[in-house]
Amino acid sequence: MPVVWPDCTSIILTMKLTAIFLIAAFIQVSGKSFSQQVTIHHKNISIEKVLQLIEDQSSYHFLFKINDLSSSRNVDLELTNVSVEQALDQCFKNTAFTYKIINRTILVKKTADLPDRAAANSFVLQKIQGVVTDEKGAPLPGVTIKLKGTTTGTITDTDGKFTLEVPDANSTLIVSFIGFTSQEVLTNGRNVLNIHLKEAPKDLGEIVVVGYGQQRKETLTGSISTVSGKEITQSPAPNVVSSLAGKLPGLVVNQRSGQPGADDPSIIVRGVATFYNGGSGSGPLIIVDGVERTIISRLNPNDIESISVLKDGSAAIYGARAANGVILITTKRGKKGKPDFSFSYNYALQSPTKVPKVLDAATFAQVYNEGNFYRQSTGSTFTTPPGYQPFYSDAAIQAYRSGSDPVNFPNTDWAGVTLKNHSFVKNYNMQVIGGSDNVHYLFSFGRLKQDGGYVHDPQNYTQYNFRSKVDVDINKYLNIGANLSGTLDTKAYSTVASNVQFINILQANPTITAIYPNGLIGPGRLGENPLLIDQRGYDNISETPLYSTFTASFKVPHVDGLKIDASYNYDLDNVFEKRWNIPYFYYQYNVNTKNYDRIQGSATGTTELTDTYSKYTTTLSNIRVSYDHNFRNHHVAAMVGKEQQQNTFSGADAYRKNFLTQALPQINYGSSVPADQANGGSASSSARNNYFGRFNYDLDSKYLVEFLFRYDGSPIFPSNNRYGFFPGASVGWRLSEEKFLKDRAPFINQLKLRATYGEIGNDRVGTYNYLQAYNFGQNYVFGSTDAPGIYSNVLPNPNIHWEVSKKTDFGLESELWNGLLGVDFTYYLEKRSNILAIPNLSVSQVLGFPALPAENIGKMDNHGFELSVSTRSKIGEVTYSIAANLNYNRSKIIYQDEVPPQEPYQGFTGHPFGAGMYYKADGIFHTQAELDAYPHDPNTRVGDVKMLDLNHDGKIDSKDQFTFDGSVLPRYTFGLNMNFAYKSFDLNVFLQGQAAAWNYDNTFASLGTTDFANAAVERAQNRWTVSNPNGTMPRSDGYQPGNSTFYLFNASFVRLKTVQLGYTLPQNVVSKIGMNNLRVFMSGFNVITWAKQITWADPELNGGYTTYPQQRIINFGATVKF
Template sequence: MISSLKQAAWRVFLLVLCCCQLPGIARSTAFQQAIVVKGTVTSESGETLPGVTVAVKGTTIGTTTNETGQYSLSLPNQNVVLVFSSVGYEKEDVAPGARTTINVTLKADMKALNEVVVVGYGTQQRKDLTGSVGSVKGKELENLPVRGPLEAIQGRVAGVQIVQNSGSPGAAPNVRIRGVTSLNAGNDPLYIVDGVPITGDISVVNPNDIASMEVLKDASATAIYGARGANGIIIVTTKRGKSGKTSFNLNAYTGIMDVRRQIPMLDAYQERDYILNANANAGTAEVRLGLDTLFRNGVAVYNTNWQDEIYRQGAVSNYELSLRGGNDKTTYAASLGYFNQKGVVISSGFDTYRGRFSIDHRASDRFKTGANILLSTAKRDRVPEGDDNNAVITNAMRMLPFSPVFNKDGSYTFVDQIQRPNPVGLANLTSWFTVNNRLVGNIYGDYDIWKGLSLRSTLNIDYSGTRDERFTPSTIQGGAARPATASYGDVFTWVNENTLNYTRSFGKHSVTGLLGYSVQESKIFNLSASGNQGATDNITTLNAAATPTGASSSKSSWSLVSYYARLNYSFNDKYLLAATLRRDGSSRFGADKRYGLFPSVSAGWRISEESFMRNLTFINDLKLRASIGVVGNQSISDFGAQGLYSTGSNYVGKAGIALSAIPNPNLSWESTTQSDIGIDLSIFNNRVQITADAYLKRTNDLLLSVNLPTTTGFTSALQNVGDTQNKGLEFSISSQNIKGAGDGFTWTSGFNISFNRNKILTLSNNNADIIQTSADATFFSTSPIGIGRVGQPIGIFYGYVYTGRVYATSEEAKVANMRDGSPTGAFYVAGDMIYKDLNGDGVINDNDRAVIGDANPKFIAGLTNTFSFKNFDLSIFLQSSYGNDIFNQTRQSSNRSFVYNAATTEVLRSWRKEGDITDVPRGAPSTIGRNGFVSNRWIEDGSYLRVKTATLGYTVPATLLKRIKVDNARVYVSGQNLFTFTNYSGLDPEANFRTGQPLLQGIDLGTYPQVRSITFGLNLGF
């Protein structure tokens, strides 16, 4: 092992040495007699091809064919190789020898059509697909400074919305495929990693280990997974071994990170004026802070920028060593990687070790077996976010600038009288971390029964163990009692799948079939405890707590048994038909509704194969496809259909058990019927490929709470009531814009755009509105409100409509008070916000609330441009979201008129005296009236266009690498989130604070922003 490492190090040294000597390296060739060759280049259909590049391999000598496909080229000697190349055609290498006339026929490049795509329980060629499947190859995901594969595919697949809810290191993104379908059940897709079904985070997979990722979107593609297919499927396939010499690859990058921007806040002088003006208008003197003591001779004693204090320059590093090899019998692949990120908020960070090993062995001509295992251990150093009382960013945006970070004795200080927690102290002194250990693996066996018929059996396991510990010391606000919590949970899932596969072609007919049976069980265990009154801040574990405040444990489980079948039929490679049927039985549902059927059917017509298309030579492939099917959603609590019991003290104060939920034997899964029609088009010698889809998804039998008569002893019960709908359009296009010969200039592009419209069709309780309030800490702001309403999308905001003007005078406010029945002035004073009286009754109350915003984007899009010339390559990826609203609760917390909250520079426009005309209300030293109400004042346009990734690379010439026995070497520099174009005033337009609540999407409350990074990397292969 040490010897191998020494050899590798020596090769790297020689590589660097050779690179330094590049100017002095030259190669000589023997002089030979020059010759002239000429000829004509045609296509397989006999057409002459103009513009074909004819080049001498390894030189700059070359020409192009004229308008009649003819060329003439002078060669230095007979021993060269001619390379014929053109966009949309396969390259052709020809050794001329003594010939002076060389005619060449180029074959159309059909790689895209013959590309193998992974689908449920198998693969298909892209030209044979009848369902809607998006695909991303592993090459596109390599060397991105992200922790997992989901972040890597953001913006790269039409119809897939991925929102990085928090930029906190280790935070998982939110994924939605073709919209939100459910209000109570889950909306996350099902993940399949090397055949293992997974729910939740899939960062156990290193993006550099991925061979491909497929997104199954329509019912034809997802129905094979039945009760788990309603939210789409994402299949991750990792790289396998290959026969031949063992290849080693070293990938490494390191870089720096920072925040894109800071929120412009008032400085100490502006805050003083704002506070004094508010007190003067209220007829009070400012005594709360004692401002006179905070300024000396007009100069602020402290003028702290709290954003400067909590943010720092972050860093990211990744190191990975992988190998692949094998022979005709056995192939293997392995990798070991380490990823580390130091967050841009102090004390936050994430590091993970990931390993992978796979082996495939052909024991005989009929039997093949293999195994795959992925392991990871990750630690996430966390800082409180969002509505947590000790949230670092949220409190930094409320902290006045008059206080220093530290007292003279070195302790953390707090604002006088207000006593808010110091955000720097919160970050540095609070101990909070989460550790996760993950194991995903399987073992399989394939047996060829006879030609075309095979049996495959797999045993899959997925284990996740998570430990979370948090301790608040006495030295910071809220830590006097030294509260400590600890929790541990593990989930173990096993799945046995058995499939019988049949493939046969006879004449113009081709048939593939699948029969399968699987059984799955998942077991969950959780343990948590809390305590306080520890003797010292030096011991952060619960054993130091003198007073236990809570302890609990729980066990749960669920299981699934499934039977499934699929049939694919092709006639003359022109007419395609596919049918799928799955029967699932789930322990989560009622005894009378435990089993469900999930069918789908799809068809495809390759129009380009028809005789009437032969004259349209610019069309290489044109396929029309359509599908319809039903899939399910079983993501509810494990025992939701059963009568549940809760524990506690009974009516005499003793331990007791009581019925807490009424049983529902008819409770079943939500079912989604989806229809899809799509077109796949390849034109100009496969130079341009276009995919378009239109879909309609209707989800029935929503799992909603229904009111019950009080005579039942219960207030509500979970039932299948309600319907939602998603409909949309998706477009993808990839093109080879310029394709130079050899190492000439090449330019390729990929673009996708998706439009989705969501709507609630029916609800429980006679279509009554579902109003949901964000359960935020009360001192931050008035909590934003989401509403579920028939005819409206899922994810809309509900509140008052602000006119954009305040009461300019006391007389105007007095009239408003008389109108609202408060002549004493308790409601409004001069400078307060004016809301619209929507129902015209002359009073502003709850009846005047309305839909004030929509968190759903009108469209999402992604654009990739890749350029290469000689040994250089450049890739630029843009990602965009348009038309989505954000409830800026961070801004609401700062600018809701309470002057003892730090405010943004927006309040420089606030009302200050009688007669002022403005859109920003007065400052108030205590009561803020209705200026903090949930209204459209806090709704902002969250649209953005982001330069997500830009990478410039250089590949060292192979002629130099041969001398040091290195197969390939590439160096690169990459930028992530380099530029963001948006009108959103917050830290980051990609904010979604409450990810698990569909009615409360698009809320930004102290959200950890996305980082901007620059990384430098090296790839070596030997």
């Protein structure tokens, strides 16, 4: 099966050659002296100016005393392509100066007399040794120690120790480490230093990724939630998006399926704020390393550095695509230090979180008899018709119950024979991170293999991914980088859709044999026995996305803080699908002949093959100019940029049938008869062009202001509406920096008020609705013959444009007692306008159009709050951190020009998105007297659901339906994350859930309707029967005139989403076997679920009978570092 397209070979070759040339360049650049040459042609130039010219042309930095150079005489230099050493020798010739090169720092020192070689050699460095620990005395590995004013430095080893040579016995060292407050340490002639770092208040020094840049969290004015890659890897979920559920305030992640490779959750940021096309355009914009991506679920979690979610006006910098929020994913990059090799292995067992329990054969037969009787009887009293005989006799029901004759009277547990007790997930990851002073690199590789849950299903998912990220400092001004990544994604499925397969399992008649004692496969539900799924062919899909990004960053010389960044990105994604259908057969026991009749299945009776090819490309170029500078206590940062993007798609498909042999499933071996063939193809392209910018100002990191904008062009709108301006602004006030608060409440580490406003667009409204579209078909009649021709069945809208979202946000952030208590609260309000809606006007059929085109007339409001509370501390040897978040969201449709409702309690205007129309149930009719005493539908009988007469007109009809505000979208979501550490043990426990969400389960309502539809045990328990008139559930084959609240269930739940227990082996043990670190762990995903009402299925799924179930995962793993 093809994996990549032919033209992919040239792309891969280009990437390989690029990588080879880059690596060769990196090796050359990373030499100790860098082999750098300089050119200087100047008369009467100061030595200080010479040193500046050398800095400009090389990667060296100079360390000297200003007073020494200010008194020196000027020099004449005529140098062309000479080494730095030669230039310095000429510069200092016949002067009172000497120098010494230490890594990339050049120390310049004045001597008492004219120097000779002995004087130069007398330049002695002082060796400083030391150890860095935390406040408890524990050593801190990886701490950075730098000589102030230079790039000379080192990092501590695994024991917190370091050694550094300095030019002066009274040097100043800067000691910094993530999560701790940086310190300046004076050596004061000491050769041995013991440095104790204090833990920084939580998050204050954290760097947050924002649109086209980074900002300090303490001065951030936007509403941006972040999660680290480390937190994500605590979950063993194969899909990285699944690991985000409940982690980030304002981000709602719902897992609707557990099918391997097709389990992408829905992602919503602060609710749904548009009703266009059923809210299908409500997903956020996703950016990975600065580039828009559509596939993120298969990112390797080990490659992720952080994830940020822009939820308010801060998203305006992404313009017409950001109204639904923006998710920014940043991957890891290399760092200075020796290569750090890590390898992780995970082996997991997975099984469904919940499989509905259905009726056994005897109960099914009894329930079906009841339903069959009710269908054939007459009147609301169920009068027995003449000659009535039950479908299943009492003797047969007893035989099903006893199991004495499994051939003729089987009791088939379809879930038991077709679903595996567990399947496997295997995950390998390897990563190398390191670098020198001027070259940083990261290389990673991963493999994931996930098996399906059906016994005879070939279903499985395999993923290989790689990433290569290299950054090179050509000199102190210029940095270049390359980020290459890709995935080989292979899905092996059956030709039966997973939801259909699950229906065939859970609704299959238990009185039908799945597999006979002699091993022959039985018929199953409507001839669809799930045990035959591997004999029906396959549906294999391979996808090979390849991503490449090349960057350059240039710091403008002599202008501190001025920088130019540029990037170019090229993405190529090839998808190939081969769907192969072949005839299959099952067996039916013939009670008359005592033989097993071979019967062809209900699918196609011949061989069929469909090959589908798709190719997607994206090119993105970006250039930005930024300025960042401090003017005493004023900090100013500004950035402007331009971005251009082009997307292309091309696809082709071919269909053949009636193959000569099943051994050759290739298109060219199919039938040559035209009727047995079909071919198709399509192509499209689009482009974007936009400008963006941001301005930040703060005074003493206390008073904060930000303005940002995007002038965006969208390709799907007409020229008069193609461009738009999207502004955003925010302010902040850090009260914790005010002197009056610092003096009176020193325990307050952070107290910040912030407010934001932004106008953002949403252009996910279909493509080219402003153009007249045409179709081909047999739509013309000449005489009595249909003739092919071009026709149009839709009207264009030449004035269509994007939705506009006006977002307002108010927030408070606080941190007390160095993290003992943290509270963040945000209230937000969004007003969405220009939503596409079809006007409520009738159209004459003479026009040939079914309806008018959609117009930008809809309006919708959306509001809510987010609350986060955290604490962290240490009790004895136990370190802990606990963080909880609670989110509330409610939307309201303001205007959509809907058909006027019949009653005031109907219609959708004024109600939340997702609201539905239902009859209001009030139990069931238990007796004929109850039925006679209350209005009801003419078809309603005793044992049916009782519908309330809401308009009190004495009858039940459509006017009694009302609008129920609940939907599958939860109004409340929450998460609780707890981390504990004791000596070498660590424990993470994460709970997640939702409240005020509702699922309507129409399948659950079905009971005893047909002989091929089984039902849940909970549905049949305590059902109304003639002999059980006090039953609380409706009768078999019950009737209701429409959807009612009786089958509308509260989908609230709390789930133990992840738990992980780890143990890190002692350093003195692992070092003996050549390792730096060895950690073993056990983790779980979707471990336990506590549901409010839906107990027979997973409450997060939309339908327990029609969806591949979510998976519970028990994982065992180890991580090794060298």
